[in-house]
Amino acid sequence: MAGKFFDKLVNGLSKTRTNISSSFNNIFSAFNSIDDDFYEELEEMLIMSDIGVMTTEEIIDSLKEEVKEKGIKDPEECRDLLKANLIEQMDLGENAYDFENEKSIILVIGVNGVGKTTSIGKLACQFKNNGKEVMLAACDTFRAAAKEQLEEWANRANVSIVSGNEGQDPGSVLFDALASAKNKNSDIIICDTAGRLHNKKNLMNELSKLDKIIDKEMDDARRENFIVLDATTGQNALAQAREFKECADITGVILTKMDGTAKGGIAIAIQSELGIPVKYIGIGESIEDLQKFDSEEFVEALFVE
Secondary structure, three states: OOOHHHHHHHHHOHHHHHHHHHHHHHHHHHOOOOOHHHHHHHHHHHHHOOOOHHHHHHHHHHHHHHHHHHOOOOHHHHHHHHHHHHHHHOOOOOOOOHHHHOOEEEEEEOOOOOOHHHHHHHHHHHHHHOOOOEEEEEOOOOOOOHHHHHHHHHHHHOOEEEEOOOOOOHHHHHHHHHHHHHHHOOOEEEEEOOOOOOOHHHHHHHHHHHHHHHHHHOOOOEEEEEEEEEHHHOHHHHHHHHHHHOOOOOOEEEEEOHHHOOOOOHHHHHHHHHOOOEEEEEOOOOHHHEEEOOHHHHHHHHHOO
8 A cells, every 4th residue: 555545545635634634733833731721622623523522532541641651741742642542543453354365255235325336346356456256246136226336347347246136135146146156266255235224123134144144155254244434424424334333243344435525534433433443445436546444554644744
């Protein structure tokens, strides 16, 4: 993610950076000492940046502790402490992308309109370019044109796809896809699911059914459940993640449309409040604009001068 993508990340996060960084600079330059007013201003600024109340309180508490321990007097010195704290909040650990090199099944969930199908297509292209045999399963049989959209991406990525008819049982589509994946010895199977949340009971039943089919037909595969969230919706994205988390064991977030929002702080809130790592971040339309998330580069891009 070095070089070219970092430059794109810097450009893509420009709205968020304007929102966060200028406020930071104002606070750090306005205060000569670290006192309650300083912390109060900092706390308000973090909350306004869509980082969220709970996460902000944790960050401020941690900052206070470090300032006290290290005997820091100058507010400017808090800047690097704050950056380090944010990086730590979003650190993915060493094994976050192990699934890319194992036989894996990825269920992709999320409401309609967040960029779910596009994200699946972009991931399929990237995995294929990395030499993986990819299979797509078009299990969103409820939304008109969902199948056609995914088929278009499959052609573009030159990967296999199994799809059914509108209204068909998603489980039967997945069953056929897994059978086909076994025949083709696919490395990664990406399964699109219906994007709805209006009836949690139905959603839970459907995901539970898909889980059972996977357990029965391919229990040796690595499992990942990704939720796609639209960053431009800010705190609503966090609320969606919370709702879906009640229905599925979510292992990662694909955060789209980061280039169109000043609410990029939501990436920090999701990781901190829900314990779900942001694994991919989208900052544009092209295939390479969806990239693995790197907490250090993300924070550096937020604060680049």
